[in-house]
Amino acid sequence: MRSLIGVMSNLPDEVGLLGPDGKRFRVRFCFSDNTQSVSPEYPADTDAAASIRPLGYWIYALTAHSPDGKRKACYIGQTVNLKRRFREHLRRNRPGHASFALFEWAAHEQAEVRATVLSWVDGDQSYASRFEGYWLKLAVEAGFVAPDAHNWGRLPQPSNPVGQPPRWPASEVLAASIPLPELVEHGLTPVELFVASRVPF
Structure with a gap:
């Protein structure tokens, strides 16, 4: 049985190994206190705070x-991968699915479609769906129409x-919104406005 020989590394999250054929290679570990896993600073005027990300979902508009x-x-949605989901909205939109009706509305009105990440939800998809429904409720109360919501918007709508x-934070959403084509073209990942921890409603 062949063995590997450990080699010292000057990085705290790496170990160097020497194979029986004399080749060296490194193995990198991702520890929970690794600062690379910490989300960037959030806008100072929100209640969001930087934290190490567990599994969860983004709610976006x-x-x-x-x-x-x-x-x-x-259109209000949820995703575990913002870049991929925004790309799908822009390039893989099909009639009768998701945001297609919003893009038709925007084309008729000669309006640009902008994206905002509303909230990070620490929880599973079922839990995230409650927040998706809540944000849809806020948007409708604020005067937004939600084209084709009878297909995609049948969600639980908790009160608080x-x-x-x-209520819909109009000025914050507008300030944080970015044209969708720009997000996709440059591979940008916006920072969310709010954070929802895993606590009961």
């Missing part, structure tokens, strides 16, 4: 406003989930 500012529409705003 795609929004569009008519040029005269009188009409607005949205912990860590979320009581």
Whole structure:
């Protein structure tokens, strides 16, 4: 049986190994206190705080406003991979699915579609769906239409989930929104506005 010989490394999260054929290679470990796994700083005017990310979901909004500012529409979604999901919205949209109706609305109104990451939810998909439904409720209450929501928006709508705003934060969402094509083209990952910990509603 062949053996590997350990070789010292000057990095705390790596170990160097020497194989029987004389070749060296490194193995890197991802420890829980590794700062690379810590999310970036959040905007100072929100309740969000930097933390090590467990498994969870992002709740995001795609929004569009008519040029005269009188009409607005949205799509609310959840995902574990923002870059992939935004790319799918932009390049793999199909009639009758997800945000297709929003893009039709935006094309009719000659409006751009912008993306905002609303919240990070520490929990499983079922738990995240409650927050998705809550944000949809806030958007509708704020005057957004949600095209085709009878297909994608049939979600639980809790009244007051912990860590979320009581009403649609219009100025914060607008300030944090980025045109969807720009996000996809540059591979950007926006920072969420709020964080929802795994606690009961």
